[in-house]
Amino acid sequence: MNNKLEKYADELINETLDFIKENINWKITEHDLLQFINGKIQMNNFDLNVKNNVSFEENIRDKNYFPNPDNSKIIRKKGKIKFELYLSKKETKSVHIIKEIMIENL
Numbered sequence: 001m002n003n004k005l006e007k008y009a010d011e012l013i014n015e016t017l018d019f020i021k022e023n024i025n026w027k028i029t030e031h032d033l034l035q036f037i038n039g040k041i042q043m044n045n046f047d048l049n050v051k052n053n054v055s056f057e058e059n060i061r062d063k064n065y066f067p068n069p070d071n072s073k074i075i076r077k078k079g080k081i082k083f084e085l086y087l088s089k090k091e092t093k094s095v096h097i098i099k100e101i102m103i104e105n106l
Helices: 003-026 030-043 057-061
Strands: 053-056 080-087 095-102
Touching: 003 030, 003 080, 003 095, 030 053, 030 080, 053 057, 057 080
Parallel strands: none
Antiparallel strands: 053 080, 080 095
């Protein structure tokens, strides 16, 4: 695996968790978080992958789940959130990172 990509993935997840903490009272959704993540990926000149995903609570169990504005779950102060990121740059190999985090532990 590529250490630079892995480090960036960890930083990106931490930034997203900070975003959740700062905005938890504003009814942010899985789709909002995915848009946030994809925006950060593009700003940092990484290749955007359509497989990137964010799911919350029961949606974690659905392997075919993908958030969109119509079916996206609101992120609550308690529950489990899953990030699945595929990161790559043209000159490096890609990494696939999956992290599940309990929101109340933030």
